[in-house]
Amino acid sequence: MNKLLRNALAVASLLSVALCGASAQASKYEVKKPIKIQWWHAMESQYTPLIEKVVADFEKENPNIDVEAIYQGSYADLNQKLIAAQAAGTNLPALTVANTPYVAQYGESGLCENLDPYIKATKYDVNDFGTGLRLASSYSGKQVALPFLISTQIMFYNKDMADAEHIKLPSTWAEMDAFLAKATKSEGGKTTRYGTVFPGWDQWYYEPFYLNNGVNIVNKDNATTDLGGAKAVAIAKQLKGWCDKGEAYWAFGKEGSTTMRQNFIDGKAFSVIHTSSLYNMYVTNCKFKVGMAYLPGGTTRNSEIGGCVLLIPAKNSQDVKNAAWKFLTYLTGKKVNMLWARETGYMPTRNSVTKTQEGKDFLAQKPAFKAVFDNIDHIYPRIQHPAYSALSKIWMNEMAKVIIEGGDVQSSMQNAAKLINEALED
Amino acid sequence: MSNSSKLKSAGTKPARAHEPRYRSLEKGKDFLCVLPALIFFFIFVYYPILDLFNISFTNWNLIRDDYKYVGIKNYKWLFTGSGLPTLLKSLKITFSYTFGEIALTLVGGIALATLFSKENRAYSAMRTIVFMPKYIAVATSAVVFSWILDGQYGILNYALGLLGVAPISWLTSEKTALISVLILTGWRVVGYGMLIYLSAMRSISPQYYEAAKLDGANAWQRFRFITIPLISPTTLFLFVTTFISSMKVFQSVDVMTNGGPYESTNVMVYWIYELAFVQFRVDRAAAVACVFFVILLLFTGLTMKVSNKNVYYES
Numbered sequence: 001m002n003k004l005l006r007n008a009l010a011v012a013s014l015l016s017v018a019l020c021g022a023s024a025q026a027s028k029y030e031v032k033k034p035i036k037i038q039w040w041h042a043m044e045s046q047y048t049p050l051i052e053k054v055v056a057d058f059e060k061e062n063p064n065i066d067v068e069a070i071y072q073g074s075y076a077d078l079n080q081k082l083i084a085a086q087a088a089g090t091n092l093p094a095l096t097v098a099n100t101p102y103v104a105q106y107g108e109s110g111l112c113e114n115l116d117p118y119i120k121a122t123k124y125d126v127n128d129f130g131t132g133l134r135l136a137s138s139y140s141g142k143q144v145a146l147p148f149l150i151s152t153q154i155m156f157y158n159k160d161m162a163d164a165e166h167i168k169l170p171s172t173w174a175e176m177d178a179f180l181a182k183a184t185k186s187e188g189g190k191t192t193r194y195g196t197v198f199p200g201w202d203q204w205y206y207e208p209f210y211l212n213n214g215v216n217i218v219n220k221d222n223a224t225t226d227l228g229g230a231k232a233v234a235i236a237k238q239l240k241g242w243c244d245k246g247e248a249y250w251a252f253g254k255e256g257s258t259t260m261r262q263n264f265i266d267g268k269a270f271s272v273i274h275t276s277s278l279y280n281m282y283v284t285n286c287k288f289k290v291g292m293a294y295l296p297g298g299t300t301r302n303s304e305i306g307g308c309v310l311l312i313p314a315k316n317s318q319d320v321k322n323a324a325w326k327f328l329t330y331l332t333g334k335k336v337n338m339l340w341a342r343e344t345g346y347m348p349t350r351n352s353v354t355k356t357q358e359g360k361d362f363l364a365q366k367p368a369f370k371a372v373f374d375n376i377d378h379i380y381p382r383i384q385h386p387a388y389s390a391l392s393k394i395w396m397n398e399m400a401k402v403i404i405e406g407g408d409v410q411s412s413m414q415n416a417a418k419l420i421n422e423a424l425e426d
Numbered sequence: 427m428s429n430s431s432k433l434k435s436a437g438t439k440p441a442r443a444h445e446p447r448y449r450s451l452e453k454g455k456d457f458l459c460v461l462p463a464l465i466f467f468f469i470f471v472y473y474p475i476l477d478l479f480n481i482s483f484t485n486w487n488l489i490r491d492d493y494k495y496v497g498i499k500n501y502k503w504l505f506t507g508s509g510l511p512t513l514l515k516s517l518k519i520t521f522s523y524t525f526g527e528i529a530l531t532l533v534g535g536i537a538l539a540t541l542f543s544k545e546n547r548a549y550s551a552m553r554t555i556v557f558m559p560k561y562i563a564v565a566t567s568a569v570v571f572s573w574i575l576d577g578q579y580g581i582l583n584y585a586l587g588l589l590g591v592a593p594i595s596w597l598t599s600e601k602t603a604l605i606s607v608l609i610l611t612g613w614r615v616v617g618y619g620m621l622i623y624l625s626a627m628r629s630i631s632p633q634y635y636e637a638a639k640l641d642g643a644n645a646w647q648r649f650r651f652i653t654i655p656l657i658s659p660t661t662l663f664l665f666v667t668t669f670i671s672s673m674k675v676f677q678s679v680d681v682m683t684n685g686g687p688y689e690s691t692n693v694m695v696y697w698i699y700e701l702a703f704v705q706f707r708v709d710r711a712a713a714v715a716c717v718f719f720v721i722l723l724l725f726t727g728l729t730m731k732v733s734n735k736n737v738y739y740e741s
Contacts, residue, residue, distance in 0.1 A: 080703045087488050105706075109489040253598035254684055259578050390705060397688045404687075405600065422508045 029121050035323045036066040037094035042078050042308065043071065043149075043344075050343050058330045065323045075099035075308065082313070086111055092315055094324035095331075097148060097308040100136050101204075104384035106311065107139025113312040115143045118325045128334075128350045136381035137309040145309035146332045149346040151277035152303045152372060152379050153205055155196065158270055159289035167270065169293040173213060176238070176296060180247040183270040191246035194269040198239060198248055200403065201256040203396045204306065204382070205273050209235055213298035218385050223424045227395060228417025233410050240403045250403045261285075275306050276372055279345035292368035294375045302378045307346060338362070347372055390423040475719070482712035489706045500713035509710065512689070512697065517721070520673055520694045523604060523611075527672035530612040531664055535619020536657075539627055540649070542620065553624070557617035564614070568681035571610040572597065575682075597683055600690035607678050607691055619664060626660035627653060662733045669729060673722055694718050 043051060048071075055067045070093070072078040079102055085092045098106060106112050119126050126134060129147050137145040157169060161183075170179040183195035199205040210217060213235055216226040226232060242248040251260040261278075263269040265285050273295065274282075282290045295303055310331060312324045330336060334350055341348040341362060347369070353359050354376060363370055372379075385391070398416035402409055482500055486493035503509045542553045559567065574582050575596035583593045596606040634652050643651070676695040679685060685692040685700065692700075698718070702711035 076704070083488050083703070083706060105489060109487075110491075111489060253687060254682065255572060255576055255597070259576065262579065397686070401600070401688045404595070404598065419508075426508065 029118055029322050029325055031062070031064050031319070031323050031326055033319070034064045034066070035319055036068065037320060037323045037327065039067055039069045039327065040072045040078055040082070040093040040096040041069060042073065042075050042097055042099075045071075047344065050339070054331070054336055054339065058327060061330070062326060065326060067327060075102075082111075086313065086315065089315060092313045094316055094320045095310060095312055095327055098145065098311055099308050100305055101382050101384075101388055103137060103145055103309060103311075104139055104388070105386055107142065107144040108386060111311075111313060112139075112144040113314040113316075113321055115146065115312070115325075119143060122325070122329070124329055128352050130349070130351060130354075130376060130379075132305060132377075132380050133349055136305045137311075139384075145311035146328060147349045148310045148332060149277065149307045149340060149344065150305060150349050151275045151307040151346055152305060153208055153273060153295055154276040154303075154371065155271050155273050155293040155295060156264065156279075156282050157291045157293055158264070158267065158286075159291035161267075161270055161288070162291060169271075169291075170296040171294075171301070173209065173235075173296050173298045176242070180242055184247040186246060193267065194249055194263070195242070195247045196271040196273060197251050197260045197263060197269050198243070199256065199260060199273055200250040200252040200396065200400045201254075203392045203399070204304065205275075206239070206399070207383075208295050208303050209239075209298075211304075212295075212300045212302060218383055218388075218391070218424065222385065223421070225391070225417050225420045225424065227420060228414040232417075233413045236399065236402070236413050237409045239399075240409055243403050250400060252400045252404060275345075276347060276369075277307060277345040279366065279368065280343075281345065290368060292371045294371045300378075301375070302380050303375065304382045305379055306382075347376075385424070387423045387426065391420045394419045394423065478712045478715055478719075481708060482716050484709050486709045486712075487706050488702065488708045493709070496709075500709050501717075503710060504713050504717065509714070512692070513714070513717070515689065516692050516694050516697045519604065519690070519692060520675070523608065523675055523691075523693055524669060524672040526604075526608040527611050527615060527675075528665060528668050530608065531615045531619040531668045532661060534612060534616035535623045535664065538616055538620035539623035543624060543627060553617075553620065557621055559614045560618045562614075564677040565681050567614065568610060568678045571606070571613075572682050575606050575609070598687050600688050603683050603687055603691045607675075607682055610678050610682065611672075611675075615668070622660055622664055623657060626657040630656045665733070666726065666729055670722065670726060673725075 039055075041051065051069050055069050059065065059067060072081050075098070078096065079098070082093070082096055082098070103112075118124065126143060126146070133147040133150060134143070137143065137147050155169065157167075161167065162169070165182070167183050168175075168179065170176050180195035183193075184191060185193040207217065210227070210232055213231055215229065215232045215235070218225060239248075239250075243250050251257065260269070260272055260274070261281075264272045264282070267288070271293075276292065279290070279292065294301070310328050312321050312328065314321075316324065332349075334352055337349055338353060338358065340346050341353075342365065348354050348359065348362060353362070354373060359373065363373060382388075395416055398412050398419075401407065402412040483495055483497060484493045485496045485499070504513055538556060542549050542556065574580050577583060577593055577595040577598060580596070582596070587593065594602060596602050630653065634656075635648055638648050638652055674695050675693050676699065679691050679693055679696045680699070683691040685696045694714070695718075698711050698715050701707045701714060
């Protein structure tokens with residue numbers, strides 16, 4: 001009996017130590033005194049009421065935390081300001097958004113706080129995000145950020161025109177020729193309606209065409225590219241061919257995006273390839289029904305994650321980081337996530353939404369998003385390499401130059417590959 | 427020693443002993459007056475320049491806290507590595523732009539000063555209108571010009587279209603992008619050139635012109651042989667100041683073209699900015715900035731030396 005009692009007491013004490021330890025861990029990340037924090041974001045003025053509402057709701061639930069939401073311009077602008085603050089070691093935000101390609105760079109440099117201990121201590125359900133989303137916000141096995149406003153490459157098309165003219169959207173790369181021939185209209189040898197528009201100002205938009213046709217943009221050695229190879233040259237030739245025939249055009253330059261949108265809105269383009277996050281913008285501005293089609297595939301039919309993640313700069317004090325974590329979990333929570341998805345063009349990010357009745361309700365509200373939901377398991381993280389920004393600039397310039405100014409595609413792609421190899425090796 | 431020399435020395439000795447103390451006190455006061463400005467300059471101008479040289483010998487990536495000295499690695503990259511083609515291309519673009527801006531300022535300035543030299547209210551109003559763009563922020567006017575020069579929706583192409591000219595991809599073609607930036611520059615700087623030249627022209631004595639007229643010189647000859655030589659110090663001033671400012675062009679390029687298309691407007695300062703704040707390679711940016719600093723210094727010195735021989739100073 002004594003032995004039994006002794007054992008029971010030992011187990012009880014062990015359990016209590018373990019529980020105390022766990023609660024001590026959790027309390028380490030609690031906000032204990034009033035604090036004011038800054039949140040940097042890149043959402044333009046049309047989202048200000050939504051941001052104000054979300055912040056006000058959070059502050060109501062967490063009266064200890066006062067959040068100042070600051071718009072810092074585009075993702076690139078925000079990136080510059082964040083790096084400058086990081087270098088200076090002052091005026092860092094408690095929480096910030098970051099465009100998905102920056103995760104690798106930030107993670108490698110130690111700019112972001114490792115969120116794993118926070119996730120463990122507060123039992124945050126990180127597995128409710130899809131695998132791709134988790135990978136896109138982690139670096140070297142560590143969760144250095146969490147998915148926030150997520151989008152992917154998509155083809156927006158004029159649904160009224162498609163229905164009236166029985167235009168079938170392409171599901172494979174091989175169907176592109178027939179699709180463009182049917183979707184394009186011309187008079188007297190001059191194009192009056194483009195079949196589609198390729199966003200040449202950012203290589204992210206046409207990257208899936210290469211990846212799905214088996215081109216390694218960065219080889220496994222991390223130091224070379226296949227962009228000068230036969231497969232890549234063939235794709236570039238096709239893209240140029242469609243532009244030369246007037247069936248598509250290569251939107252380029254600082255106003256490339258604006259002009260492309262306007263052409264679609266004006267009915268001068270049957271379709272455009274853009275980010276799914278702009279769904280609301282197109283629906284609001286177009287006088288016709290807007291459809292969304294998943295990009296045509298080759299040997300695979302994948303797309304890449306765009307948008308932004310949320311991260312906490314590691315140089316902040318623990319008090320600030322705790323408040324930031326509290327706000328981060330609120331922003332990425334299911335309720336707020338659905339609010340973002342409804343009010344913006346970004347996608348719901350949680351499995352508990354996309355695979356439940358809530359997802360169905362969302363689709364009923366935005367039926368065009370079916371193209372994304374049906375392929376959600378084929379949306380992968382972007383290529384992560386420290387020299388990725390250098391690579392993308394070289395590639396983007398060479399593609400635009402050969403398509404708009406003319407020239408030999410093969411030598412242009414080989415020149416791009418040579419420069420990219422130098423950048424990767426460097 | 428003679429008596430007179432003794433007297434001289436006796437008379438001057440107290441003054442010599444007293445004057446340096448007085449003067450050194452005055453100099454000390456003068457120095458104290460300029461000391462705040464010197465401290466300001468040292469902290470915000472000279473120290474950063476010195477530190478720039480220091481950084482150019484490190485491997486500092488802005489995103490990292492730590493760095494180490496790597497000797498002349500960044501200069502090797504710039505002069506013998508993959509940085510060289512960009513350096514040469516960027517210098518070529520920068521000098522082309524500078525040549526364009528100087529030509530617009532000098533030629534446009536003289537032309538407008540000659541055109542608007544009359545003194546009445548209408549001309550005064552016209553001079554104000556021509557000069558006003560100088561005081562509009564570069565970024566603001568660059569945004570407006572981006573729209574004016576838009577290939578598809580721009581008003582310039584619309585106007586040219588009425589004359590039967592096919593649309594021109596002003597900002598998205600490498601043939602026209604730098605010209606587009608120069609169009610904005612021209613709009614901004616000609617008024618300034620005009621104003622400076624006007625004041626220079628008005629300071630020329632009318633007697634020269636009257637004498638030349640009596641000698642039978644026509645308007646062109648009077649302009650060529652009187653006006654041009656007598657405004658040459660102003661031309662030198664405008665040349666040097668425009669040279670230095672235009673070599674540092676950044677804002678209009680940043681807003682209108684981002685250094686593109688295909689790096690055709692990638693001027694030196696924009697390249698330095700991109701290395702430092704897009705690629706975060708502060709080490710390389712510092713090396714490029716140091717080289718550019720030396721180039722600017724050399725060219726400015728050379729300009730001063732050459733022009734000193736060719737500029738006519740009336741006095």
